[in-house]
Amino acid sequence: MKRDTETKILSNSRKTFTQEQFVLPLLDCLEIEGGRARTRDLCDAVAVKMGIEEATRDEMIEIGGQEYNRFDRTVRWAQQRAKALGLTLPTGKATWELTGKGKEALHRAAPGLVITIFTTADGVALFGRAEEAVAHIDDGSVRLLFTSPPYPLLREKQYSNKAANEYVDWLLRIAETWPKKMTRDGSVVINLGDVMNRGEPTVSLYQERLLVRLEDELGWKLCQRYAWHNPSKLPAPAEWVTVRRVRVKTSLEQLYWLAPNDMPFADNRQVLVPYSESMKSTLARGGETGALRPSGHHLAAGAFSVDNGGAIASNLLSLSNSSSNDAYQRLCRQNDLPIHPARFPAGLPEHFIKMCTEQGDTVFDPFSGSFQTGAVAERLGRKWIGTELHLEYLAGAALRFPHATIHQPQLLHDMKHSSVLL
Structure with a gap:
């Protein structure tokens, strides 16, 4: 249709x-x-x-x-x-x-069902539940796990604080299967947005609860907190920001870089950012002149005179998430396939793939959605594995990879022609 x-x-x-x-x-x-x-x-x-x-x-x-x-x-x-x-x-x-x-x-993976839907020279797309598909990944093979799990919602009784705790329990049960699949110096990066508590201008602490339990129960370490600034976000929550005006709009989402085993590989030289105009001027004149800063630090003459190819990146990533007509969406529309509604910009996985992996390493996203992580990994010369619960979204994701080999063409054909949703 x-x-x-x-x-x-x-x-x-x-x-x-x-x-x-x-x-x-x-x-x-x-x-x-x-x-x-x-x-x-x-x-x-x-x-x-x-x-x-x-x-x-x-x-x-x-x-x-x-x-x-x-x-x-x-x-x-x-x-x-x-x-x-x-x-x-x-x-x-x-x-x-x-x-x-x-x-x-509803072409949703049944419990125990894990099927390879398509592959590329560097990637594998699996149809299945995240907690079950992980068993099909070789031990010690993943150097970066980057993902954005579905968020909890605290609005009605089934999305209460109890539900937030159940969400943490659920995610913890899945996360405990990941370290065995990781290299000893592998990283896990999880994107978790804020959730408002029902009926009041306060924020759930479910992220903090998850972090504490990851360390206390699984022995993970927090390497660094990141914030993703999305300048295209609208003022929200509306009740507290635009109506009662007791809060400012939320433009940040959190990303947590974690070490599930030993301290992970990382190289910030792989994510350098352009120098500011001020720094360019400093380099052009041969560095700083000697000075004592108000902070009490002594700045030696000639400091900051070496051009390292760019400045060290910060843990604030400013990336808009406002695309409504990119190639993935156009291809889904042309092929009468549903567009995955919860997508993050390519710049998010790109930063961590460059920072925490090298050419030929494997990146895994257990909640792949539209397979943005896999597409970025392949573009950067890494291998990738992704899993998704819905066959419809896997069919759309395959369009990101024009040279993919479809391993279940009849399954996708039957899904498309039997579904009244498309």
């Missing part, structure tokens, strides 16, 4: 989603909730699945003199669309159930 290009779209920090793109996450969330859920809970769960920011999640629109939550209306449209296709059924007041046809349309 072709997408209607005139379908109303929802904007999320300059990324856009067609209403059709909500159907797959809706079905997936229904299955996760045991096949039945209330609409209000589905709206929150879909927001997490699609990486919807608070500003978009809380946006209101006026229709006929009344205000409505725009995101909730879009999810309800997806419910009606799924109902018309026979994928869901209303089973009570604001409660929906996944039908047998809906389960068949």
Whole structure:
């Protein structure tokens, strides 16, 4: 089924989603909730699945003199669309159930199922659950694990602090399988965004809880904290930033660089950044003149006179995440495949791949999504392994690799032609 290009779209920090793109996450969330859920809970769960920011999640629109939550209306449209296709059924007041046809349309890896979908000369894409696919990776083979796990959401009762603790438990169970697959000097880098506590302008400490347990229970060490500054983010959370104005907008996400075994390999000369104009002038005149700085440090004459090819990078990465028409998205649209809704910019994995690996090393992303990490690794001359839970997103990811060998062409063909979502 072709997408209607005139379908109303929802904007999320300059990324856009067609209403059709909500159907797959809706079905997936229904299955996760045991096949039945209330609409209000589905709206929150879909927001997490699609990486919807608070500003978009809380946006209101006026229709006929009344205000409505725009995101909730879009999810309800997806419910009606799924109902018309026979994928869901209303089973009570604001409660929906996944039908047998809906389960068949949802090409989600079953427990215990791990299949190689496509390969390149340097990479392997696996269809399966992250906690099970890792068993198919050779011990001691991965030098960098870079990933962005799905975030928890603390809005309704099932996304309470208890749920945040359960999320940490879940991620810890998966993470404990990683060190065996890593080289002794391998690194793990995890992108974890902030989550607001329900009903108040405070932030969950789930990241800190995870870090403490990684060290106390698994013996990992924290090498360095990074912050990803996304200048394209909208003011959020709207309730506290634009309505009550008691907080400033959140433009940072956290990345944690961890050592699961011994101290990891790293070389900051591989991620040098351009010199500032001031530094260029200093180099041109042969370095600094001798001086005593206000801090009390003595600056020797001729200091900073050597051109090292660039300045040492900081742990603040400023990268916009606003692309709505890159090659991956265009190819997905041309092939009637769903676009993975939660994507990070290529610059994030690129920094750590350059910093923590060398040519020929292997990079692993257990929550690959659109396989951005694999594409960057291959471009930089590294090998890669990625796993993904949804076959639809693997089909789209394969389009990033024009010379890939498809190992399950019939599976992808049957998925595409049997799915009423596409």
